[in-house]
Amino acid sequence: MDEFKLSVSLLTPASDLVTGDPGGKFEAVFGRAGNDNIYAYDPYTSSNPQQNIDFLFGDIFDNSVEEYEIILNIQANQQGGNPLLILQRNIPSVGKDKFILGDINQPYYTDSSFLGLDKFAVLYDFDLTQDKIQLNGKAEDYRLVDVNGLKVEGIDQPFFGKAIFSVQQGTPDLVGYVIARPEVKLDLKDGYFQYVGEKPQTKPARKKIGQLGTTGIDRSLGAATDPSGNVYITGSTTGPLQGSNKGFADAWIAKLDNQGNQLWGKQIGSSGSETSYAVVTDKDGNVYVAGDTGGNLFSSKQSESQDAWVAKYDSNGTLKWAKQLGTNVTGGNANTAFGLQVDDKGSVYLSGLAIKENQRTDIFNFPVQDDSWVAKFDSNGNQQWFTQIGNFFFDESYDLAVDKDGNSYLTGWTQGLVKESDPSRQLLKYDAWLAKVDPSGQVDWIQQFGSKNEGLEFSWAVDTDSKGNIYTTGWTTGELGTKDNKSKKSDSYDIWFSKFSPDGTQLWTKQFGSKADDGTYLSDMEIDSQDNIFLIGYTNDKLGKGTKDEAYNAWVGKFDTEGNNKWIQQFGSKNKLDYATGVTTDNAGKLYVTGFTDGLLGSNSTGANGAGVDGWVAQFDANKGKLQKFIGNSKDLISISDPGPISTVDISNNFVTDEKLPNGDNLINPAQGISVSKSTLDYGDFISSLGSIFDRNVQNSFPTALTEAVNSGQIVI
Incomplete structure (x- = not known):
């Protein structure tokens, strides 16, 4: 998998409105700690026919050494890192985040490509006990599909998770992929899915x-x-x-x-x-x-x-x-x-x-x-x-x-x-x-x-x-x-x-x-x-x-x-x-x-x-x-x-107040305590294979593997 720069939106360790770069083709968005509302997709400028793959991290970044290890593995896939290491870790949630995949007017991340694979969000750390996913319409407008054991060449760890397809357009359109272990069960009618637009508010508060x-x-x-x-x-x-x-x-x-x-x-x-x-x-x-x-x-x-x-x-x-x-x-x-x-x-x-x-x-x-x-x-x-x-x-x-x-x-x-x-x-x-x-x-x-x-x-x-x-x-x-x-x-x-x-x-x-x-x-x-x-x-x-x-x-x-x-x-x-x-x-x-x-x-x-x-x-x-x-x-x-x-x-x-420099160690090493030697994250650009892994134009990628699984009947939408 080729590595290239992803644009990065990195917010504070409090409760933020998290917005992304409207022009970003591939973007990693980090809400960090706090109860964040994540609007990585822009419903106005993102209507043009271009790729838009957003990687949404509600909590995971620097709340613990274990979290930071996951980030460094994502960045260092070519050096032996595992971009799906989160599937092997029990990382506690540190906030109640809302992932916005639609508003009262429209679903987000829809496009005209087969299965809608040019635009979608990857939800890296969704926690069904605390987090929410906001969708346009009603539960019947979507299909929730298990994607378990999907193999992508060059990545040892199989993909496990839930794919959210919108069917409002008549054909299945991937709007979100939730990385999750196979034992995790999601239901479109449970409270962690919130639907808007069926009965929009007409009078201001x-x-x-x-x-x-x-x-x-x-x-x-x-x-x-x-x-x-x-x-x-x-x-x-x-x-x-x-x-x-x-x-x-x-x-x-x-x-x-x-x-x-x-x-x-x-x-x-x-x-x-x-x-x-x-x-x-x-x-x-x-x-x-x-x-x-x-x-x-x-x-x-x-x-x-x-x-x-x-x-x-x-x-x-x-x-x-x-x-x-x-x-x-x-x-x-x-x-x-x-x-x-x-x-x-x-x-x-x-x-x-x-x-x-x-x-x-x-x-x-x-x-x-x-x-x-x-x-x-x-x-x-x-x-x-x-x-x-x-x-x-x-x-x-x-x-x-x-x-x-x-x-x-x-x-x-x-x-x-x-x-x-x-x-x-x-x-x-x-x-x-x-x-x-x-x-x-x-x-x-x-x-x-x-x-x-x-x-x-x-x-x-x-x-x-x-x-x-x-x-x-x-x-x-x-x-x-x-x-x-x-x-x-x-x-x-x-x-x-x-x-x-x-x-x-x-x-x-x-x-x-x-x-x-x-x-x-x-x-x-x-x-x-x-x-x-x-x-x-x-x-x-x-x-x-x-x-x-x-x-x-x-x-x-x-x-x-x-x-x-x-x-x-x-x-x-x-x-x-x-x-x-x-x-x-x-x-x-x-x-x-x-x-x-x-x-x-x-x-x-x-x-x-x-x-x-x-x-x-x-x-x-x-x-x-x-x-x-x-x-x-x-x-x-x-x-x-x-x-x-x-x-x-x-x-x-x-x-x-008025604190002086200590006499002892004054070094800060964010990677200290992480067993595997990896490079560290640049706040402005994220050099990773993540874009290639989820780019349908790459021969060996998650979208191409998903397409093959759907065409062969291995995965039914």
Whole structure:
């Protein structure tokens, strides 16, 4: 079997919306830990007649040495590795994942080839006790076929599993292949198969919320207001959301007035894939957006994989200038901008991460690593300075704040900026970090912090108050205690947020959450002119007076500068995924929250009908937390509880900061403890025979063996 590169989508060890590369012919998608919703297939751009084979890993990657061994065997098939080693291992599930193989409009992975072998998903680690498979239609629209003992030349391990064929088109069409031992029994009428589209929801859950989308994957990821009270939202789309689709995925920005009426929208794209993660405005009403691109967006591409970019528009949506940053600036092969700010002088600050070749595998036995960076531009887009923060591990930055004196603050997660994170863990090593960079671009200080029991800490957002104090927030799996050393057992993920003085001293750290999964994803925080703090996130339980929904609701909460909660408002559609990703306030007491949903959360403004993933934006009373009318005037489909306060736990003494490098071993070897010598995984590309094994155009492959078995009558559909 020939080896070639597969594109890779690798998400966080929390509960993520996992999307793939719409242009990827063969792609490996890793949800990792957490309860992930996996949308690897795009229902809009994937309609063209090309191959689309996705390899879906709900949990398996780096939760244990045993998991990582399976990944390395998949990668090293030609060197004696077994790509089906999972059939010989008992790997416990670490999350309740949902594999999306269809939406309310259509089944996914259908094509016109014999048996539909040009497009299908391979589900590597489906667990019928925890995971779900979503299909369009009803059980009678599918056939579940045992594929046991199928031999493919060049692979010693026979194939075992269940093939899911759609028969809606009249002839059997393979949409999914579940790798499973022969003793595993699946039934299309059991609860782990979920069917949508027979009775689609026609009324939105929240008429007051605006929802915008296409039949593709549309995410709203950032929000800002201008001095006139207008609202800007930004994100990514694989459809024609704010204009024609220019490639696989495009960035977009939309301007709305404070009544929810769209004033203008822009779709920003190339022949590659683009995402916009952040949006800010200046005192003159100009608007700035930033993200990443895989194409020639504003200039020729500067990197092998993707560039970061930032663009300035006037209040009418006219482009003033744009910059595309790649290897020439960051030294990285793949670059992304997540953080964006502008000061009163119109200077622009941009931050992100750069993935690059690891030059010190003697310290970190991995072919790649990444660093964080921050850059400053003048009001005309001329670069003033560029500063990189990192070492030979993974050090990633996801947000940026700038104080009134021009100091910038970056935050994210690290395997070890000032010490090795979680040294007792062999693979998963996550500490949060916060860094201060002075107005000239010099690093003033770096704080790395985490829980004493070495849980995972991930920081998503940072902001400053009027006195120059810094606040940062994220999620934790740590079992954190109080100042009285009373243990607070966390059943799953919790939210934390910390306050630091301008010199980097931790003033306090607070933690809150339900008994289930509470987190943040591509998230944000906002501190208004009165120093009120607004946090956002998701939960699959009950926060405050909210109603439990295992499919995840969004929430927004208000806190004071001592970390006391004033109220928290939980909201969402029923049994659908609703995440909050952006938050902003205006000068008139209004609070805006934006995010994405795979249901019909709000009123339709652009053709959204709850298929795929859509963006949304909501308006609240910033003082009381009440949902306000932003679009539409009908009654909600389901009620929403009044906002209410929740308790927070002070865990300052158990959040360890200012950690120094240990005197002993500071090496990280992800493959340590794996008996077979294998190469290691590249986060950007996955070199494997997996594509050849499942390519019907290869003579000795799973599709050709399956075709022969069907034609000979060995397998009956």
